[in-house]
Amino acid sequence: MGLNQLWMSLMMVLLLHGKWWCDGSYFSNSNCGSMSSWGGIPNCCNWEYVECSPITGRVSSLYFGINSSRFERLWSLDNLEFLDLSFNRFNNSILPSLSGLSPLKSLILVDNRLKGIINIQELNNLTSLKELNLQGNEIEGFKSSHGLRNLELLDLSYNHLDNSKLSYLKGLSSLKSLNMRYNSLIGTLNMKELDGLSNLEELDLSGNKIIHFEALRDDRGLSKLSKLILDSIFSYGGNTSLRNTSLLHSLGAFPYLKTLSLQNNCLKSIISAQGLPNFKKLEHLYMNYSTTNNNFLQIISNITSLKTLSLYGCGLSGTLSQGICKLEHLQVLDIGYNDLNGTLPWCLANLTSLQQLNLSSNLFTGNISPLEGLTSIQELKLSHNYFEIPISLGPVFNHTRLLQFHAEGNEVYADIEVHDLIPKFQLETLVLSGLGYGGAFPKFLYYQKNLKVVDISYITMKGGFPFWLLENNTNLEMLYLANNSLSGPLQLPIHSHMGLSNLDISNNGFHGHVPMGIGISFPMLQVLKMSRNGFTGNIPSSLGNASFLKILQLDGNQLTGSIPNNLYKCSYLGTLDVSDNHLSFRIPGSMGNMSSLEVLDLSKNNIFGSFPPNFNPSELVFVYLSENRLQGSIRNSFYGCSKLITLDLSHNSLTGTIPEWIGRLSFLSYLSLSYNSLEGEIPNQLCNLGFNLIDLSHNNLSGPIVPCLRVNEGSGVIDPRIESEQMKWITYSYLLSLSRMDLSHNKLSGEIPPEIGDSTSQVLNLSHNSLTGPIPSTFSKLSEIRSLDLSYNHLDGKIPPEITQLSLLAFSVAHNNLSGPTPANFLTFDESSYEGNPLLWGPPLPKSCDATTISTDVREESGFIDKGVFYVSFLVTYIMVLLAIVAVFYINPYWRRAWFTFIEVKIINCQYFLEDNFCVLFKFRVP
Numbered sequence: 001m002g003l004n005q006l007w008m009s010l011m012m013v014l015l016l017h018g019k020w021w022c023d024g025s026y027f028s029n030s031n032c033g034s035m036s037s038w039g040g041i042p043n044c045c046n047w048e049y050v051e052c053s054p055i056t057g058r059v060s061s062l063y064f065g066i067n068s069s070r071f072e073r074l075w076s077l078d079n080l081e082f083l084d085l086s087f088n089r090f091n092n093s094i095l096p097s098l099s100g101l102s103p104l105k106s107l108i109l110v111d112n113r114l115k116g117i118i119n120i121q122e123l124n125n126l127t128s129l130k131e132l133n134l135q136g137n138e139i140e141g142f143k144s145s146h147g148l149r150n151l152e153l154l155d156l157s158y159n160h161l162d163n164s165k166l167s168y169l170k171g172l173s174s175l176k177s178l179n180m181r182y183n184s185l186i187g188t189l190n191m192k193e194l195d196g197l198s199n200l201e202e203l204d205l206s207g208n209k210i211i212h213f214e215a216l217r218d219d220r221g222l223s224k225l226s227k228l229i230l231d232s233i234f235s236y237g238g239n240t241s242l243r244n245t246s247l248l249h250s251l252g253a254f255p256y257l258k259t260l261s262l263q264n265n266c267l268k269s270i271i272s273a274q275g276l277p278n279f280k281k282l283e284h285l286y287m288n289y290s291t292t293n294n295n296f297l298q299i300i301s302n303i304t305s306l307k308t309l310s311l312y313g314c315g316l317s318g319t320l321s322q323g324i325c326k327l328e329h330l331q332v333l334d335i336g337y338n339d340l341n342g343t344l345p346w347c348l349a350n351l352t353s354l355q356q357l358n359l360s361s362n363l364f365t366g367n368i369s370p371l372e373g374l375t376s377i378q379e380l381k382l383s384h385n386y387f388e389i390p391i392s393l394g395p396v397f398n399h400t401r402l403l404q405f406h407a408e409g410n411e412v413y414a415d416i417e418v419h420d421l422i423p424k425f426q427l428e429t430l431v432l433s434g435l436g437y438g439g440a441f442p443k444f445l446y447y448q449k450n451l452k453v454v455d456i457s458y459i460t461m462k463g464g465f466p467f468w469l470l471e472n473n474t475n476l477e478m479l480y481l482a483n484n485s486l487s488g489p490l491q492l493p494i495h496s497h498m499g500l501s502n503l504d505i506s507n508n509g510f511h512g513h514v515p516m517g518i519g520i521s522f523p524m525l526q527v528l529k530m531s532r533n534g535f536t537g538n539i540p541s542s543l544g545n546a547s548f549l550k551i552l553q554l555d556g557n558q559l560t561g562s563i564p565n566n567l568y569k570c571s572y573l574g575t576l577d578v579s580d581n582h583l584s585f586r587i588p589g590s591m592g593n594m595s596s597l598e599v600l601d602l603s604k605n606n607i608f609g610s611f612p613p614n615f616n617p618s619e620l621v622f623v624y625l626s627e628n629r630l631q632g633s634i635r636n637s638f639y640g641c642s643k644l645i646t647l648d649l650s651h652n653s654l655t656g657t658i659p660e661w662i663g664r665l666s667f668l669s670y671l672s673l674s675y676n677s678l679e680g681e682i683p684n685q686l687c688n689l690g691f692n693l694i695d696l697s698h699n700n701l702s703g704p705i706v707p708c709l710r711v712n713e714g715s716g717v718i719d720p721r722i723e724s725e726q727m728k729w730i731t732y733s734y735l736l737s738l739s740r741m742d743l744s745h746n747k748l749s750g751e752i753p754p755e756i757g758d759s760t761s762q763v764l765n766l767s768h769n770s771l772t773g774p775i776p777s778t779f780s781k782l783s784e785i786r787s788l789d790l791s792y793n794h795l796d797g798k799i800p801p802e803i804t805q806l807s808l809l810a811f812s813v814a815h816n817n818l819s820g821p822t823p824a825n826f827l828t829f830d831e832s833s834y835e836g837n838p839l840l841w842g843p844p845l846p847k848s849c850d851a852t853t854i855s856t857d858v859r860e861e862s863g864f865i866d867k868g869v870f871y872v873s874f875l876v877t878y879i880m881v882l883l884a885i886v887a888v889f890y891i892n893p894y895w896r897r898a899w900f901t902f903i904e905v906k907i908i909n910c911q912y913f914l915e916d917n918f919c920v921l922f923k924f925r926v927p
Ligand SMILES: *[C@@H]1O[C@H](CO)[C@@H](O)[C@H](O)[C@H]1NC(C)=O
Pocket: 096, 099, 100, 122, 125
């Protein structure tokens, strides 16, 4: 066999066995030695490697080094049909060197370094070339308009083409699809330039700043153009209204369009039908995120050929125009995320071809009976409106093709169920969570057998665990029943269910033991949430059999015993929350080996003993171990958890010093070690970190306050990369702690370092220490501060008058040795903020400057700061976070729901807290 034949056979292998390559195998310089097993193919080391194209997903991309001399080898690949050289650094000189590859059909050169004017003639020998992808280079134009007569697909997106160079494309007479997204086309586009592209069907000009199309004189030119994509073409500013009108008018240059996409534009000025050209054949109109005016639905109803109308997030308001009912051919109607209100018009029944309808996130009211006539409907999205939805789903009972029913965030009510009727639908997705109801499982559910996703949470539904739903629907993957009034034991289906991956029964009245076999019944579980029920007994060791388990939340039950060792073997387990139970165990060393654990919440249990040495789950991000009985030092634990954001070990019996390695946990933002018995000095290394919360209060720490300790401004911005599953912990931290430094109730001594004035902390508590010296005048720079407590120290000197510039809501310097006048115009605070400073005078103290009486009143040791100040600052912080979060949720509907779930839970917790602690809180008032 000659060399050439060897190469040929190699390429045949690459093309025919592409799938093999896609499995992730590739050659590289390091493993090419093993190539001999491929029949001794030579010179493979000229290649960098071979793999799938990340852009096209197609096989056998050959990647080369930058040295184009290596490239000559390709000349002999004379059977090569597909060549992907994306993400290299080839420049214009690559083109002539490809001319020997005449059978080439596809050439992909995405993200290389082609620049300036390209000579297309250099590719003239590639007579079979059908697809040329030059996306993401710096091409400005072409030198010649001859050649590539068979080219059908040309992708020039993300280059530097301007209007003047378009005419060079004229010669591409076979071209069917031309993509020029995000180039430098500006202003008026003369379609004459593209005359000759008589086979062009699809043209994408998105992301250019086109304001007008100059039509061709006759229909000769772009008569086959059926798809035009003009997303994001408007620059803002200037006379937008005039520009839009002009642009829409000029679309008359394309009378035969079937598909028009105008997404992400501002089209407010479409005020009359005259604004729209007479599209005779338009079938698909996409205008998502293009703000338009209220008449638009009425106007659009004249384009009766429409099959798809997508107006998601267009700022539409008022009631749904009856005009929409004239679009009798509609198959897809998406008007989600607008401000449409009122009831649905009955004429919707005319839309008998409609397959997908999205009305979600509007302000619609009333019943959904007008949907009864949508006989072809497959997918109904009604979520987040004010619809009243009967639990029987009567109005859609007869829709034989209905697969998806999404109606969360509406009011669900009990209607008279049609007992002897069987629904004609077999749903795959049912999302009905919302408000109201309070009855039993709806009858229609008993007839479903194809369900994959069922979410019927938050409707105070009654009954037991619907094990029959799992028995009937073997494909069920997700079952959400949280926040209902379900009760009784958790009854498992008879046979193992091989489909279920998510089960959430949190916040119900389930009780009894967690069934021993739960992990065997649901071996594919990834998410199991059973929080806040009445479960007792042990955590079953069979959970270890659910080897894909990622999230386990059993918090807020009455579980006893320990965590089964089997669970530590779930190598995907990322969230383990068993907080607020009666678990009693010593943390085992094996927990430290959990390789995926990110969230560990064992707080509010009876966990005892010290941490096992070298306890360092490497992926840990959030750790809550507060309110247990942990002992010993933390010196030999957590030091390797370099991703930690939150470490809460408060309310335990930890001893020893604060380890210096904490300063190396560079993401640590929330550190609470309060209510322990830690001693020694605050290590300097903590200065390496920017905290949002540092709470070291109620320990035996001594020595000076480290001057460089930083507390960042609480931004209230939640990192969007953080999974919604982790929201609970993030929000929890923010609520309790937004930007707070609490070093109170220790034995800290020395002066307050002036650097503390640079802090952007919102709460600063240094009370109950032995601090001496003056209040630094730099405190006037504490611009964010809302609560400042310096009480119960030995501070002396005057209160800096600049302190009145701070927007404080809570303030105390009581029980120090301060002297001089109280700050003028700072009367928000009463006597208790200043008392216990014998040499301090002026309002609101009863003493004037000549008073000699020395106040001897000794206030109760607890001080007010633990109550009043905390609650006020908490409230302020809360409001600020809330505003930030509201802004975030306004944009993201999923988080919005997660948030409301969270708030409800917290309200319940808060109520329990108040009930439990009412007497304690108000003890001192009781005579
Ligand atoms: C095109 O191919 C012919 C032979 O098939 C060759 O002679 C010629 O040099 C090639 N042209 C280019 C520009 O490489």
